[in-house]
Amino acid sequence: MTTSFPGFPKELLRFYAELIENNNRDWFTKNKQRYKEVVVYPMCDFIEAMAPRLEAIAPMYIADARPNGGSMFRIYRDVRFSRDPKPYKEHLACQFRHQAGRDAHAPGYYVHIALDGVRFGGGIYLPPAPVLRAIRQSIDENPEKWRKVKADSDFRNTFDRIRGDSLKRAPKGFSPDHPEIEDLKRKTLFITKPLSSVERITQPDFIEEVDDAFQKATPFMRFLTNAVDLPF
Structure with a gap:
């Protein structure tokens, strides 16, 4: 059973257009309730609608619709080590990570919404060294399976x-001439489908496009998940 989603409100796009022009605490404080109504609550509805769909695709991955501590990323930026002083992210995103994962560095499906582009797919972002090493070893030990993932027509x-x-160079233990060296050098591995227009997020069939992309990402996500010794 799947749950419908009417699409994100157009007011969400207006909110982010204004945030880009007013990325400061005074403006956000004045618009915080608006942010909840046109961004947070619709995203929670989207995540809730994705839950049974994700269950059918990858039951070990979690769609958590809580507004805090769930699948949705916080809007607040960590500016402690950044040259960019803007306190708020100018995009909306959520990650459906594996139930064994505790943070954004675990394998996960991902949705990114910004005025300059919308994309969704999956992968793993800057995994810890032991996890990345396991992925590299799996690619090295299962080259035919890895090439089959990339050669799949739906995937391509x-x-x-x-x-x-x-x-910049081959990781330790791998030859620069390895046939899969470009993927072995990666510190992050992800795949995303871009949308031609951000307005597509306001349509009722947006969730269908995300669902379809997640389904087609299954061979890639299964490979990564199994590579790090987790069940898919």
């Missing part, structure tokens, strides 16, 4: 390629 037509920041 939906996501194009695997992305993520990379090392």
Whole structure:
């Protein structure tokens, strides 16, 4: 059984357009209730609607609709080590991570909404060294399975390629001539489907597009999940 979602309100787009022009605490304080009504609550509804869909795709991954501590990322930026003093993120995002994961560095499905682009897919972001090493070893030990993931027609037509920041040189223990060296050098591995228009998020079938992309990401997500010794 799936749950419908009417699409995000157009007011969400207006909110972020104004936030970009007024990224300061005074403006946000005045608009905090508006933020809850047009951003937080609709995102919670989206996550709740995705829960049974995600259950059908990857039952070990969690869609947590709580406004705090759930799948939705906080709007507050950590500016302690940043040259950018803006206190608020100018995009909306959520991650449906594996139930064994405790933070954003665990394998997860991802949705990113910003005025300059909307994308969704999955992967793993800057995993700890032991986790990244396990993924590299799995690619090295199962090259045919890895190539099959990338060669799948649904995968190629939906996501194009695997992305993520990379090392400049081959990681320790792997030859620079390894046939999968470009993926072995990655510190992050993710795939995303971009939308041509941000207005698509306001349509009732937006959730169907996310659902479809998550389904087509399954071989990639299964490989990553099993590589880090977790059940898919």
